[in-house]
Amino acid sequence: MRVLVTGGAGYIGSHTVLQLLAAGHHVEIADDFSNAKSAVVGRLEALAGQTIPVHRVDLTDREATAALLAAEPVDAVIHFAGFKAVGESVAKPLDYYENNLDSTFSVLRAMDAAGVRKFVFSSSATVYGENPVLERTEDMPTSATNPYGWTKVMIEQVLRDLAAADPSWRIAVLRYFNPVGAHTSGDIGEDPSGFPNNLMPFITQVAVGRRDRLSVFGDDYDTVDGTGVRDYIHVEDLAAGHIAALNRLDEITEAWSVWNLGTGQGVSVLQLVDAFARASGREIPYQIAPRRPGDQAANWADPAKANAELGWRADRTVDDMCADSWRWQSQNPNGYPD
Numbered sequence: 001m002r003v004l005v006t007g008g009a010g011y012i013g014s015h016t017v018l019q020l021l022a023a024g025h026h027v028e029i030a031d032d033f034s035n036a037k038s039a040v041v042g043r044l045e046a047l048a049g050q051t052i053p054v055h056r057v058d059l060t061d062r063e064a065t066a067a068l069l070a071a072e073p074v075d076a077v078i079h080f081a082g083f084k085a086v087g088e089s090v091a092k093p094l095d096y097y098e099n100n101l102d103s104t105f106s107v108l109r110a111m112d113a114a115g116v117r118k119f120v121f122s123s124s125a126t127v128y129g130e131n132p133v134l135e136r137t138e139d140m141p142t143s144a145t146n147p148y149g150w151t152k153v154m155i156e157q158v159l160r161d162l163a164a165a166d167p168s169w170r171i172a173v174l175r176y177f178n179p180v181g182a183h184t185s186g187d188i189g190e191d192p193s194g195f196p197n198n199l200m201p202f203i204t205q206v207a208v209g210r211r212d213r214l215s216v217f218g219d220d221y222d223t224v225d226g227t228g229v230r231d232y233i234h235v236e237d238l239a240a241g242h243i244a245a246l247n248r249l250d251e252i253t254e255a256w257s258v259w260n261l262g263t264g265q266g267v268s269v270l271q272l273v274d275a276f277a278r279a280s281g282r283e284i285p286y287q288i289a290p291r292r293p294g295d296q297a298a299n300w301a302d303p304a305k306a307n308a309e310l311g312w313r314a315d316r317t318v319d320d321m322c323a324d325s326w327r328w329q330s331q332n333p334n335g336y337p338d
Contacts, residue, residue, distance in 0.1 A: 002026045002073065003246070006059060006107060007080030009036035011190045012122065012179055014044055016078060016239040018188070021048045023243060028053040028072055030065075031081065035193060037336035043187045059103035062110075069110035076118035076249070078242055079107055082151070085197045086126075089148035100151035108162065117169045118249050120242055121159060124152045125177040125231070125260065125301050130294075134266075137302045138175070138258045145294050156258075163256035172245035173258040177301055181234040181321040182328035189328030190235075191335035200232070200321075203273060204329035207282045214284060216269050218291035223298055229266035231300035234316035234324070237261075244312040262301030263314045272318065279322035280330070 003020055007013045008029030014036075020027045029041070029052060041054050053072070057064050059081050082100040083089065089096040104121075111119065128136045129143030144150040159171050180200040182189030196202040205211045219226040241261040248257075267275075273284050306312050 186327035221297035227269035229298035
């Protein structure tokens, strides 16, 4: 297939691009590089052994997006592009609603005009909100606790309504919690701008000496060691899940489908710290800090539906996640070059 990957220079997008190319697909990237470095593209091309067409475009620009889809015929779109920092979304809600919703509307309008009907949406398990059930399944009601999460809830509803109005669409919605890890080469990985918002990049930056210590928010939860338990998934498994969903769109009769992507197992903060210390051979200094408002003791995604319907499974272990994260960070202590 000819696949357009929006946000294809980002963390998850870049790993998905590489796997799509390895599977023989023709891939084009659309990215405004607001959350990605241009150096990613050169590394992807070196790993893939081929040139990758890249379109620097602001996807909230409806005319530019329509022109892109009109000029570059594609069979499907995988949509990663969007702002994604939870804390920032609370401080800048208008920016998040405007960017994430407008860019999606723009892409869908351009696809509609071009007659492209296959769409894979990178959603989030944040759409399960504060549901008290620890193991999240796709049939649970959706809600959110922050503007970022609400943009995902709202986009999912838009896609549901679009599929109901026009059953010629084939839309896959993928929900997941915490992507970690990196490509086994160590050439591409997670390089957050500014202060890391997620646990693994903070750990790696402590290990490489960029930060003094990790803050662990709460050690008195009702969990195995008192720290929060989450579902971590290797970014390579996650990328494979997006491709499995894309491939499935030719076979299903439903216009709208949703799948969780996860390991189905929770890992505590301190368990992840210990695993990373083993993988890196370095001590990870940490301090216990107060709980953060809104944090839950534990949650994880039930991937049984994706396992059965997509023939997909997250195979990489926590030790794999840590080893690959360390390889990336140790080879690139300051991330990608500017």
